[in-house]
Amino acid sequence: MNKWRVETQVLAGFVFALAILAISGALVYHAVNRFIATSRAATASREALASLDEIYASLNEVDAHERSYFILGDAMDLVRRQAAMNQVSASLSDLDRLLAGDTLQQPRLRDLSRDVTARLHFLDHALAAARRRGIFPDVHPLLAGSASGVLMGDIHRLVDQMRQSETQMLNLRRAITDQRLRESLAALAMLLLLAAVFLTMLYGGIRREIRDRRDAETALMMQAERLRESEQRMHAILDTAAEAIIVIDENGVVDQFNTAAERMFGYRPEEVIGGSVSLLMPAEHAAEHADYIRKFRKTGTSHVVGVSREINGRRKDGELFPMELSVSETRIGKKVLFTGVLRDISERRQRDTDLAAMVHELQSSNEELKNFAYVVSHDLKAPLRAIASLANWLHTDYADRLGAEGTEYLRLLGGRVHRMDQLIEGILEYSRVGRVKETRLEMQLEAIVHEVVDLLSPLPGIRIEIDGPLPVLVAEPTRMRQLFQNLLSNAIKFMDKPDGLIRISAQAVDGLWQIRVADNGPGIDPKHYERVFHLFQTLAPRDRIEGTGVGLALVKKIVELHGGQIWIESTPGGGSTFCFTFPRTTSATRSQTLGIR
Amino acid sequence: MKIESRPILLVEDDDVDAMAVHRAFRVLRITNRLDRAENGEHALTYLHGHTLDPPCLVLLDINMPGMGGIELLRTIKDNSCGLRHIPVVVLTTSTEQQDKMESFNLGVAGYMKKPVDYQQFVETVRTIDRYWTVSEMPE
Numbered sequence: 001m002n003k004w005r006v007e008t009q010v011l012a013g014f015v016f017a018l019a020i021l022a023i024s025g026a027l028v029y030h031a032v033n034r035f036i037a038t039s040r041a042a043t044a045s046r047e048a049l050a051s052l053d054e055i056y057a058s059l060n061e062v063d064a065h066e067r068s069y070f071i072l073g074d075a076m077d078l079v080r081r082q083a084a085m086n087q088v089s090a091s092l093s094d095l096d097r098l099l100a101g102d103t104l105q106q107p108r109l110r111d112l113s114r115d116v117t118a119r120l121h122f123l124d125h126a127l128a129a130a131r132r133r134g135i136f137p138d139v140h141p142l143l144a145g146s147a148s149g150v151l152m153g154d155i156h157r158l159v160d161q162m163r164q165s166e167t168q169m170l171n172l173r174r175a176i177t178d179q180r181l182r183e184s185l186a187a188l189a190m191l192l193l194l195a196a197v198f199l200t201m202l203y204g205g206i207r208r209e210i211r212d213r214r215d216a217e218t219a220l221m222m223q224a225e226r227l228r229e230s231e232q233r234m235h236a237i238l239d240t241a242a243e244a245i246i247v248i249d250e251n252g253v254v255d256q257f258n259t260a261a262e263r264m265f266g267y268r269p270e271e272v273i274g275g276s277v278s279l280l281m282p283a284e285h286a287a288e289h290a291d292y293i294r295k296f297r298k299t300g301t302s303h304v305v306g307v308s309r310e311i312n313g314r315r316k317d318g319e320l321f322p323m324e325l326s327v328s329e330t331r332i333g334k335k336v337l338f339t340g341v342l343r344d345i346s347e348r349r350q351r352d353t354d355l356a357a358m359v360h361e362l363q364s365s366n367e368e369l370k371n372f373a374y375v376v377s378h379d380l381k382a383p384l385r386a387i388a389s390l391a392n393w394l395h396t397d398y399a400d401r402l403g404a405e406g407t408e409y410l411r412l413l414g415g416r417v418h419r420m421d422q423l424i425e426g427i428l429e430y431s432r433v434g435r436v437k438e439t440r441l442e443m444q445l446e447a448i449v450h451e452v453v454d455l456l457s458p459l460p461g462i463r464i465e466i467d468g469p470l471p472v473l474v475a476e477p478t479r480m481r482q483l484f485q486n487l488l489s490n491a492i493k494f495m496d497k498p499d500g501l502i503r504i505s506a507q508a509v510d511g512l513w514q515i516r517v518a519d520n521g522p523g524i525d526p527k528h529y530e531r532v533f534h535l536f537q538t539l540a541p542r543d544r545i546e547g548t549g550v551g552l553a554l555v556k557k558i559v560e561l562h563g564g565q566i567w568i569e570s571t572p573g574g575g576s577t578f579c580f581t582f583p584r585t586t587s588a589t590r591s592q593t594l595g596i597r
Numbered sequence: 598m599k600i601e602s603r604p605i606l607l608v609e610d611d612d613v614d615a616m617a618v619h620r621a622f623r624v625l626r627i628t629n630r631l632d633r634a635e636n637g638e639h640a641l642t643y644l645h646g647h648t649l650d651p652p653c654l655v656l657l658d659i660n661m662p663g664m665g666g667i668e669l670l671r672t673i674k675d676n677s678c679g680l681r682h683i684p685v686v687v688l689t690t691s692t693e694q695q696d697k698m699e700s701f702n703l704g705v706a707g708y709m710k711k712p713v714d715y716q717q718f719v720e721t722v723r724t725i726d727r728y729w730t731v732s733e734m735p736e
Binding site for chain 1: 616617660711713716
């Protein structure tokens with residue numbers, strides 16, 4: 001559109017310039033013509049003046065030769081007289097030609113012609129008379145007669161008049177000629193000026209055009225350079241990408257095939273580019289893909305774009321392998337390109353399979369472990385009971401034969417059996433947490449604590465206080481009872497002061513309940529903070545304070561089972577505080593009722 | 598026991614446990630004959646062989662090699678046997694909820710835990726004896 005306008009403008013400019021030049025040219029031509037015409041007229045005037053002078057001079061010459069003949073009788077004078085007469089005639093006819101159309105001079109010329117002719121007649125007559133008489137001096141008076149003088153005076157007057165007129169005319173013509181010459185020169189100058197202006201404009205235009213073109217060319221070259229650069233960059237990106245990238249057009253023809261794709265499929269790019277992408281698929285998928293392409297071309301919508309799928313690819317050697325494919329769509333004008341990013345997931349698949357196998361193995365070994373704890377504890381109990389029974393029977397039946405020492409041994413044996421029984425019970429209890437699921441219920445923590453305190457019935461020297469309101473928790477009731485039973489019985493069991501105080505409090509911290517069981521007992525050395533929660537770890541010798549080392553492990557397991565954490569804050573000698581967190585959930589998380597998993 | 602003329606069947610694999618029961622019977626002066634089967638199969642054989650002289654009570658252990666207590670209960674409580682009326686008291690080490698629930702679902706008359714301590718064991722047997730001395734039994 002713009003170009004068309006520019007071209008029209010250029011054309012219009014040219015037409016305008018040509019028109020101006022043509023008009024100026026015409027003006028110049030006209031001026032020159034007029035100059036030539038006036039110049040000719042001036043020449044004619046000058047010639048006319050010369051002719052007038054010639055006529056007068058020749059006439060005088062005729063007269064002079066005739067007189068000379070009369071006096072000298074020389075025949076040569078007659079010849080000369082005749083030549084001068086001819087000259088007069090010739091000059092008259094010249095003058096007639098030169099003054100054709102001059103209305104002012106023509107009548108005068110006619111008069112002059114008549115007077116000249118009359119004079120010449122007179123001279124002829126005088127010559128003839130002289131020849132007849134033969135006396136030359138007689139002719140003189142004739143020649144010098146008044147008639148002759150009058151005639152010559154008239155001629156002289158006429159010639160003079162004509163000369164004056166013609167001189168005037170000449171002067172006028174000269175002025176006009178000068179004028180015309182100036183006009184012509186001016187017109188020419190204007191023409192030249194215009195031509196110069198147009199040429200300058202043309203030059204400017206062409207120069208601008210050339211510059212524009214050069215600029216455009218430079219810009220184009222730079223753009224081409226940039227394009228090449230960006231293409232190189234794109235290729236570099238494509239070829240260094242870890243994922244295989246394949247670009248196809250809407251017909252399924254491969255457009256790009258990067259290095260990773262080359263590695264993945266084993267094809268060289270030139271083997272694939274320009275051909276159908278179905279080469280890279282197993283046969284059944286190739287047919288499906290052709291359908292996709294057909295559907296896309298019909299409806300313009302695609303199911304594959306934007307979603308990541310796992311499909312099989314086919315390598316050059318025919319091997320099928322699983323890959324993850326995500327396709328994006330690019331529209332360049334009317335052209336549609338699909339960019340597929342592919343990742344070989346054979347290894348991942350293998351890993352997944354391995355992982356699944358490992359998980360299965362772990363699950364079964366975990367299951368075995370759970371059952372192991374149960375079965376072992378259970379099966380240990382039968383022989384233990386047998387030992388206990390047999391020891392009892394020995395003591396009962398053979399007391400007289402054992403003596404004091406034997407009886408004491410059997411008592412110790414009974415004690416160890418009892419401890420072992422406690423340990424097994426602990427393991428059973430510990431293994432039951434998490435294995436045996438109980439329905440989680442909303443419960444008043446305060447009620448639970450009261451229940452446990454009643455059950456423990458602590459000695460009169462130990463006070464158990466509830467400090468502030470305790471929250472409502474969602475938990476397995478039995479486990480919560482176990483938790484507080486263990487914490488409180490520990491605090492009671494290890495109390496070393498006559499006025500023992502155990503305080504239970506709760507506060508909300510960071511969206512969790514933080515529950516604290518604080519005592520003023522002996523406290524725990526920080527180096528044991530971790531250890532006390534380990535299974536079978538006791539800090540006091542079992543013979544002094546009976547303990548299985550299961551209680552706190554059980555507590556930790558119960559807290560963690562409910563999604564909390566437990567830790568100790570203590571100063572040796574200044575009592576210890578067991579803190580644990582509990583999620584502030586309000587709705588019960590239901591699980592299977594009392595089922596063994 | 599309410600009926601002293603009929604035997605009591607003890608299904609128990611552990612000899613010492615069996616001895617403990619025997620001893621407890623003796624200590625508690627329970628006069629009923631105490632027959633013993635070592636596992637579920639033996640118990641079934643015994644029950645089928647003593648249809649004219651069936652036990653008045655079965656003391657049943659749960660964990661036994663071969664046919665265990667729960668499986669035996671299932672078989673006994675099956676309609677066809679004609680043994681459903683015999684009261685069964687489970688006497689076991691197992692305190693698993695599942696065992697307890699299954700046992701009661703299969704209609705046991707009691708579920709007793711075998712204490713490790715022999716004196717407590719005797720007390721347990723005494724409780725069983727007292728109960729079945731007061732309780733009626735099907736003839």
